[in-house]
Amino acid sequence: MKPSPFSYHPAASVDEAAQFLSELEDAKILAGGQSLIPLMNFRLASPTHLIDISGLAELSEIKVSESEVEIGASVTHSQVLQSEQVGSALPLLVEAERLIAHEVIRNRGTLCGSLAHADPAGEMTAVITVLNGRVNTASVSGGRTIEAADLFEGPLQSSLREDELIVSATFPKLGPRTVSSFREVARRHGDYAVAGAVSVVEYDNDDQVHSARAAFLSVGPVPTLVSFDDLLRGNRIEDVGHNEVYNFLSSQLEPHGDLQASADYRRHLSAEMGWASLEACI
Amino acid sequence: MTTQSFGKAIRRTEDDRLIRGRGSFTDDAGSEGLSLTMIRSPYANARILSIDVSEAWEVEGVRAVLTYSDLPGRLVEPLPLLIPHPSLVAPRTQYILAKEHVRYVGEAVVAIFATDRYVGEDAAERVIVEYEPRKAVVGIDAALGPDLVHDDVPGNVAADHVEHVGNVDQALDEAPHVLELDLDMERSMGSSLEGRASHATWDRHSRKLRIQNATQTPTSVRFAVANILEIPDEQVEVFAIDVGGGFGTKVIHPWPEDILTAWGAIEYERPVKFTEDRVEHFISSSHERAQRHQIKVGFDDEGRILGLDVDFVHDNGAYTPYGMIAPLITATQLPGPYKLPNYRVRFRSVYTNTVQVTPYRGAARPHAVFSMERTIDRIAAFLEIDRAELRRRNFIQPDEFPYDLGMIFQDGRPAIYDSGNYPELLEKVLAMIDWDGFPERRSQTPPGRRRGIGVACYVEGTGLGPYEGGHVRVETGGKVQVSTGLASSGQGHHTVFAQIVSDELGVPFEDVEVVTGDTRRFQYAVGTFASRAAVMSGNAVAEAARLVKEKAIQIAAEALEANPDDLEIVDAQVQVKGTPARGIPLAQVAVLANPLRYSFSEAARAATQFAGAGDLDEPPIKPGEDPGLEAAGWYSPVRATFASGAHAVEVEVDTATSEVEILRYCVVHDCGRLINPLIVEGQIHGGVAQGIAGALYEKMAYDEDGNLQNASFMDFLMPYCTEIPEVEIDHLETPSPLNPLGIKGAGEAGVIPVSAVIAAAVEDAEGFQINHMPLFPSELHEMRLMNAEVSE
């Protein structure tokens, strides 16, 4: 459990990080290291160069505007969790952060690192998906934005180019009459969830559902977005009820089985979490 | 007055050091030498066709790359079979490095000595081993099938053993009711925080091989190393300063790496260190717990058991270095606190292509208790009698001790319970959890939850011989030095041995300093396992302290010109009983005990006032006496002492997620006289935590090719403290008549009945049978679906 030899490059600026990425063969960005270092210790990843962006002041900002929350790439999970600004602008981010790992890991791991890591079991991949957020990147050939829907390509595979780094992630705030909730089940406190769902429900002026959607964790290669519009629009969640939602979700979700959950159990649990997160939006 | 410390909840003297990171673990022992890296088999069952190490030699920093054919002398032999047994007809142990064949994923194949572990792992990537894989034998079904683990062991059967009491066939024939159960438990492991480790230094000037080793048995590591390296015992010193948990794995010795580090230190004249990493701990240390039991029980209308017939299969993995201790324990501990006039147990211990199985805290008693307690619950359900009442009807009664089971225990001696009070244990735990109030509580279960309650009892043979020893010496500075050959791996020996010596000798607790597990200080010991340290070494240091006290009183009597019978030791002063003014400090007695010509200290100068008081016609040290205020004491029991306990648990199971939540966990525990309740409770907490781990979280997930799929703490779900409920504890103190201190072992107890009691509570909540542990939510969910179908 020792990594292969690598060279370490602390980046002095985003530009330098982008420069390193374009010049060095087989280089990887190092943020909090909470996912990358274990992979290296198992020699499942053996990058030749690590470019450390964790100390970059220009990536350490949390910006809250009228309509959006933007989190810089060196902002840790703990900083998001403790940010009062984020807490009042987009409580869902804080609710999700609470479900991520343990304090010591949150103290180093970054929100943007979670997104770059593209783990379909990660809470932030689901949150950015359900909110239709985006990430902002930099590279020597210039930056771009990648919509959440285009960001995840497979387990631990994002659509970032090799010469590109995430500089921040942007999450739209919820509109008026819109409620969100995150529910998940993990085998132990702080573990990746066996199943989980994050729902966003927008109500019309009669307090009936106008639109509703949920993103599911751990049910496929990428976060799975399900729309409840056909089922719920013009209704109340409680009137539609557990059984219909459960059956609808059971037919929609095609999860895999693994050591912690058979495919059937995970489908069941995901449907239950889908219902629980909707119910919490009532 | 010296305050009595035996029985007091004194805080552990070890903890200040350990909590501040000032422990001294084997991996802390310097990194200037060579590091040993092992290449392990990726196949569970394969022939080795060729090994090409040439490229690894090229890596900068590599000192040597060895395969089996490079090993000298006795290193080519299989590792020792530590505990033979007549029923163990086909014992097999592994080689230090695999010879021609590998039999589990993780078996050592190549050894690399390099400047550090990073270089070692770089070099390991350059070794090419060509294997010819064969079909792997994984799990008990496969072991009973046609494929073989060892070509010369037919049926994969290492041992086939039967014991019986009474006439089971007749009892079952005549019993009014007979039930059958099929039960099984899966594998787990102890998962000590510190893995295996050894650091060996060869001092060519004094010709000593110094080994710091993370072991539960330094004296035996010493003999093993000396034997295999063919050097005198005197040249080998082994010590375990701090050991980060062992749970049984570190009783096994020698491991291949113990021998290779020792041999390498001499061969390369450099310190050599091996520190196992977590993956290695999962795939190359020991596992435990996979057994499958078939049970037939006959009983009368009142629920009294008339006959019990148990046939079980024990998966011992690829090798049997520790003999068949684990299944033997299941066999003899299965009756627990109950009277079984007719009992027969047969087991087969079978080979599989998996990591070897050796005792892990609890040592196959969890299976025994699971079998017995599930059986009792099943009878209760059948007869519709309260589960607690059924236990009452079958208990051995307090006036029936000593109670002879009629069987042979793991120490080769008759299994005779020395003392206990099982009915009282049960009543206490029932009162604690409010057993009778449960129906009322159940009726208030919140929606979405199901509530259940369970109780389980056990008896545990502890404090096995053959012997332990201890040494006590009073220094002229007043400190009392205590040493045992027996080592510590976190139990708190430094505290409890000091408590015992402090009381026996009459000195303040703070003046007693304890060193354990250092062959330079004490050469004879068996080891720390089988809940034996307090019983064995505790009684041995007590004996040593008594001898020192006798000697101190003799010497002081002469100095004070008093009758020895009139003297006592209070607060480190030998004095005429009740007359502190007529006394002499123990430190000064120590000076007198060693009549040097020189004086180094105030105590020595003060002591000269007493010198010359003796008979001038006698030599200063009389025939038969030794200088020094010191003595070694020994304790060797006729047989084991039997501790016991009862656990009760109330659970809630979630109807949506099938998660089991423990609402209350209650323990009543009887380990005889308590030396230190705080430490006993700590042992129980840890044991219950490991029990919950084995019941609800952990298993070794092998695929059919013998790959361990969850060899990391990410996938092997050792619970965090957040998963462990508060454990409520009460004690019963039934002294053991077998040893002067009246104590019984407490190290393993907590873990033993946990699977049984949680199965009982979940069964109670769900209303269908739980026959298999561990119980994961995913499986419970599937069981619900199956049972719903059956009842439809």
Ligand SMILES: Cc1cc2nc3c(=O)[nH]c(=O)nc-3n(C[C@H](O)[C@H](O)[C@H](O)COP(=O)(O)OP(=O)(O)OC[C@H]3O[C@@H](n4cnc5c(N)ncnc54)[C@H](O)[C@@H]3O)c2cc1C
């Ligand atoms: C025990 C444990 C439990 C955990 N539990 C959870 C959990 O429950 N839920 C959860 O979501 N996560 C969990 N994590 C993961 C944790 O949240 C990680 O911190 C996070 O996934 C990655 O963030 P990081 O900053 O540590 O990234 P790193 O480990 O530094 O990097 C991860 C990957 O992303 C790339 N990367 C990082 N930042 C950027 C960037 N700005 N631009 C481009 N590429 C980048 C790296 O090159 C690397 O490939 C857990 C981790 C551990 C160790």
